Amino acid sequence: MTPTSTERKVRYGAARLLAPEIDELIREAPGELAEATESLHPADLAEIAEDLSAEDLVVLINHIPVERAADVIGYLGAGLLKEVLSALHPERAALVLRDMSPDERADAVAALEREFAESVLARLPKSDREETRRLLAYPRHSAGGLMTPDFVRLSPDLKAGDALDETKRVAKDVETIYTAYVADAAGKLVGVVSLRDLLTVAPDTPLREVMLTDFVSANVYTDQEEVANLISKYDLLSLPVTDAEARLLGIITVDDVVDVLVEEATEDVQKMGAVTPLDAGYFEASFWTVARSRAGWLAMIFLGELLTTPALQHYEKTIQGAVHLVLFLPLILSTGGNSGSQSATLITRALALGDVRGKDAGRVAMRELLTGFLMGAFLSLIGLGRAVWVTHRFDLAIAVGLAVISVAMAGALLGGLIPILVRRLGYDPAVVSSPAVASLLDVTGIVIYFTIATAIIRM
Amino acid sequence: MTPTSTERKVRYGAARLLAPEIDELIREAPGELAEATESLHPADLAEIAEDLSAEDLVVLINHIPVERAADVIGYLGAGLLKEVLSALHPERAALVLRDMSPDERADAVAALEREFAESVLARLPKSDREETRRLLAYPRHSAGGLMTPDFVRLSPDLKAGDALDETKRVAKDVETIYTAYVADAAGKLVGVVSLRDLLTVAPDTPLREVMLTDFVSANVYTDQEEVANLISKYDLLSLPVTDAEARLLGIITVDDVVDVLVEEATEDVQKMGAVTPLDAGYFEASFWTVARSRAGWLAMIFLGELLTTPALQHYEKTIQGAVHLVLFLPLILSTGGNSGSQSATLITRALALGDVRGKDAGRVAMRELLTGFLMGAFLSLIGLGRAVWVTHRFDLAIAVGLAVISVAMAGALLGGLIPILVRRLGYDPAVVSSPAVASLLDVTGIVIYFTIATAIIRM
Numbered sequence: 001m002t003p004t005s006t007e008r009k010v011r012y013g014a015a016r017l018l019a020p021e022i023d024e025l026i027r028e029a030p031g032e033l034a035e036a037t038e039s040l041h042p043a044d045l046a047e048i049a050e051d052l053s054a055e056d057l058v059v060l061i062n063h064i065p066v067e068r069a070a071d072v073i074g075y076l077g078a079g080l081l082k083e084v085l086s087a088l089h090p091e092r093a094a095l096v097l098r099d100m101s102p103d104e105r106a107d108a109v110a111a112l113e114r115e116f117a118e119s120v121l122a123r124l125p126k127s128d129r130e131e132t133r134r135l136l137a138y139p140r141h142s143a144g145g146l147m148t149p150d151f152v153r154l155s156p157d158l159k160a161g162d163a164l165d166e167t168k169r170v171a172k173d174v175e176t177i178y179t180a181y182v183a184d185a186a187g188k189l190v191g192v193v194s195l196r197d198l199l200t201v202a203p204d205t206p207l208r209e210v211m212l213t214d215f216v217s218a219n220v221y222t223d224q225e226e227v228a229n230l231i232s233k234y235d236l237l238s239l240p241v242t243d244a245e246a247r248l249l250g251i252i253t254v255d256d257v258v259d260v261l262v263e264e265a266t267e268d269v270q271k272m273g274a275v276t277p278l279d280a281g282y283f284e285a286s287f288w289t290v291a292r293s294r295a296g297w298l299a300m301i302f303l304g305e306l307l308t309t310p311a312l313q314h315y316e317k318t319i320q321g322a323v324h325l326v327l328f329l330p331l332i333l334s335t336g337g338n339s340g341s342q343s344a345t346l347i348t349r350a351l352a353l354g355d356v357r358g359k360d361a362g363r364v365a366m367r368e369l370l371t372g373f374l375m376g377a378f379l380s381l382i383g384l385g386r387a388v389w390v391t392h393r394f395d396l397a398i399a400v401g402l403a404v405i406s407v408a409m410a411g412a413l414l415g416g417l418i419p420i421l422v423r424r425l426g427y428d429p430a431v432v433s434s435p436a437v438a439s440l441l442d443v444t445g446i447v448i449y450f451t452i453a454t455a456i457i458r459m
Numbered sequence: 460m461t462p463t464s465t466e467r468k469v470r471y472g473a474a475r476l477l478a479p480e481i482d483e484l485i486r487e488a489p490g491e492l493a494e495a496t497e498s499l500h501p502a503d504l505a506e507i508a509e510d511l512s513a514e515d516l517v518v519l520i521n522h523i524p525v526e527r528a529a530d531v532i533g534y535l536g537a538g539l540l541k542e543v544l545s546a547l548h549p550e551r552a553a554l555v556l557r558d559m560s561p562d563e564r565a566d567a568v569a570a571l572e573r574e575f576a577e578s579v580l581a582r583l584p585k586s587d588r589e590e591t592r593r594l595l596a597y598p599r600h601s602a603g604g605l606m607t608p609d610f611v612r613l614s615p616d617l618k619a620g621d622a623l624d625e626t627k628r629v630a631k632d633v634e635t636i637y638t639a640y641v642a643d644a645a646g647k648l649v650g651v652v653s654l655r656d657l658l659t660v661a662p663d664t665p666l667r668e669v670m671l672t673d674f675v676s677a678n679v680y681t682d683q684e685e686v687a688n689l690i691s692k693y694d695l696l697s698l699p700v701t702d703a704e705a706r707l708l709g710i711i712t713v714d715d716v717v718d719v720l721v722e723e724a725t726e727d728v729q730k731m732g733a734v735t736p737l738d739a740g741y742f743e744a745s746f747w748t749v750a751r752s753r754a755g756w757l758a759m760i761f762l763g764e765l766l767t768t769p770a771l772q773h774y775e776k777t778i779q780g781a782v783h784l785v786l787f788l789p790l791i792l793s794t795g796g797n798s799g800s801q802s803a804t805l806i807t808r809a810l811a812l813g814d815v816r817g818k819d820a821g822r823v824a825m826r827e828l829l830t831g832f833l834m835g836a837f838l839s840l841i842g843l844g845r846a847v848w849v850t851h852r853f854d855l856a857i858a859v860g861l862a863v864i865s866v867a868m869a870g871a872l873l874g875g876l877i878p879i880l881v882r883r884l885g886y887d888p889a890v891v892s893s894p895a896v897a898s899l900l901d902v903t904g905i906v907i908y909f910t911i912a913t914a915i916i917r918m
Contacts, residue, residue: 265724
């Protein structure tokens with residue numbers, strides 16, 4: 001989590017400058033790669049690595065010390081990680097995996113093809129192999145999938161001074177020493193103690209008096225989004241993970257949660273843009289994965305949008321009587337769709353942040369209707385003016401103006417209420433993408449526009 | 460950052476259960492509020508507070524100890540915070556502010572009306588007042604706006620053991636003790652040392668030998684998104700903030716960055732949904748703020764969408780000759796818009812995460828065109844079939860099919876390239892909202908559809 005003295009000579013942020021040099025060494029003098037890159041922070045070296053072709057990356061990984069390789073690979077995305085590890089000899093892949101932290105090692109093995117994963121696992125020391133298998137048994141997006149078993153575990157019968165000594169003893173092997181976890185003989189988590197408290201109380205204070213006995217913990221199957229919410233809400237540096245019997249299994253540190261937050265934000269953005277969330281970066285994911293993640297949604301929305309045809313057919317006479325109405329059709333439909341997208345965006349995000357709850361449907365409806373009315377009123381004047389100018393027909397222009405204000409209100413109302421309805425039905429409101437709302441509003445918009453037009457224009 | 464022993468008796472997550480009880484006490488026995496809520500974590504009490512009306516919340520804040528009030532107010536959003544503090548007597552508001560951490564205090568004062576803020580500042584002790592004014596001088600979304608001046612500052616001439624003693628001495632007054640910062644006599648940041656290292660080296664080791672001299676820091680005017688990226692990339696617990704002369708001014712802790720990440724994700728989502736980002740929650744922000752944040756974008760898109768009228772006028776003869784073409788107009792336009800929204804979503808997010816860079820425009824274009832072609836080919840068969848069924852005209856159906864495939868490709872291409880272009884021009888690609896892309900594609904779609912139709916259908 002924090003830089004330790006062994007990383008003392010590291011240089012931060014020099015990645016971009018060194019990239020061309022490393023490129024050249026890979027091609028011409030791979031033997032010099034280790035020395036040329038030793039001063040780089042692994043995160044910076046990983047950044048350079050991500051821009052290399054898979055073959056070049058394998059050359060790099062094969063020519064730097066195995067513990068450096070482990071650090072760098074820990075920073076790569078799942079797609080690239082799989083490509084690189086699979087291209088290594090299983091013997092070297094096993095050496096690299098040995099040097100990774102248990103949680104990163106499990107993630108790496110999970111990314112590999114089954115057969116290759118087995119041949120690498122077989123080469124790991126028994127304890128590492130069993131630990132990895134244990135961690136792999138938990139769902140990837142659960143607390144179990146995020147946790148590391150390397151933390152400071154203390155017995156409740158210690159004095160603060162002994163606890164401090166024990167912390168120092170294991171300091172090199174654990175993910176964090178800044179929060180220690182107290183477990184009884186049965187392995188049950190009974191307390192949490194910060195290093196700050198251990199340092200500031202008298203050394204002979206019993207640990208039971210220093211530790212917090214009311215603490216927050218996650219079950220091993222808790223979803224990662226909930227884990228992120230707990231750590232973020234209570235400003236924790238790490239969160240203990242327990243099984244159903246409250247036995248302490250591992251901890252999750254805040255740096256992993258930062259990654260989760262970025263991942264979850266990406267997922268929400270992609271869902272709202274009608275794309276099934278990708279597990280990897282745009283170029284990392286295969287062409288077919290990206291295409292499939294979009295085709296399904298696009299086809300579903302297309303099928304929904306097919307309803308606009310019978311809706312328009314229903315008003316065929318009105319259209320034939322006043323073809324000029326068609327000139328304003330895209331304008332009116334897009335206004336409804338955009339007003340709806342805005343509302344859906346605001347309310348979906350507000351639901352995710354807890355600013356709006358299921359019980360607020362009434363308040364949201366009132367507020368959205370009023371917003372839609374005000375925005376629509378302004379736009380309808382522009383639309384009306386434009387329609388008079390183009391068609392020289394006042395009746396038609398009034399129909400356009402009224403339609404604009406009506407679709408803006410319908411859009412705001414439906415866009416605001418649909419995410420709440422979806423949440424009430426037990427689904428994630430983020431699946432209500434802007435495009436899906438816009439399509440629903442196309443059908444609604446056609447009905448509104450031509451109903452108004454049929455009623456008021458002279459044929 | 461971490462729970463300390465003074466918070467030992469805190470209960471986590473009991474908020475929802477206690478809410479009705481607290482509601483009742485506010486109305487009937489506010490004198491009992493302090494005792495009834497003393498076991499709650501401030502984050503939980505803040506969660507209850509957010510559901511109260513402003514008047515009830517003021518009653519609660521007035522009846523709990525001032526240091527509890529400071530904790531709870533630190534968790535509230537800017538809108539609610541302003542409402543509550545402004546409703547307190549300036550004397551009590553000053554007491555509450557005194558007990559807040561310097562960075563939270565500055566944020567709170569920034570949220571107040573100028574006059575009230577001045578009257579509260581005048582009641583603060585001189586040192587707190589000056590510190591607050593200093594912090595307020597930095598832009599809200601900069602490193603200076605996030606930093607706290609309470610951290611462990613060490614002299615480079617200490618031994619590790621003395622450094623540890625100094626750390627213990629200030630432990631109660633600083634935001635974190637887990638990373639200490641070493642500054643020379645001129646105040647220049649010369650090193651960073653983790654408590655882990657201080658604890659594990661021999662006490663007589665010179666601090667100069669333990670500290671990292673290559674470290675990452677932020678300038679006081681660095682944008683908060685860049686600060687979040689640094690802390691997240693290098694897995695830091697805190698980041699030092701310096702002025703242009705490298706003098707150490709403060710630190711930013713990872714828990715503040717977690718809040719920034721959530722805030723930035725919300726901003727991106729809102730921009731992509733064509734809403735100007737809100738600084739407060741949906742209900743917290745005033746009705747007019749939310750309406751204004753939408754009206755501008757909606758009007759801009761509406762003006763762009765006005766171009767669909769002359770585009771359609773251009774093909775008026777084709778439309779009059781085959782009114783059936785209109786039946787498929789919304790279907791075709793929405794397919795282009797949705798394909799474009801998907802691409803814009805994927806590429807905008809990929810640019811934000813660094814998965815796609817400016818130089819990748821060519822690769823993105825190829826990939827998007829192929830994706831658009833494959834998705835469009837599939838949908839065009841459905842569209843063609845539907846058109847034959849509805850109109851019994853094969854020429855018209857072929858026009859529909861060709862238009863669907865063309866707009867799907869145009870959508871994917873433009874949706875993918877526009878965010879890259881916007882980035883190259885130096886703007887944030889997230890401002891390219893789905894609705895804006897969809898509107899651009901409406902005009903494009905009209906031209907594509909009617910050009911094809913004019914060319915192949917028999918009048």
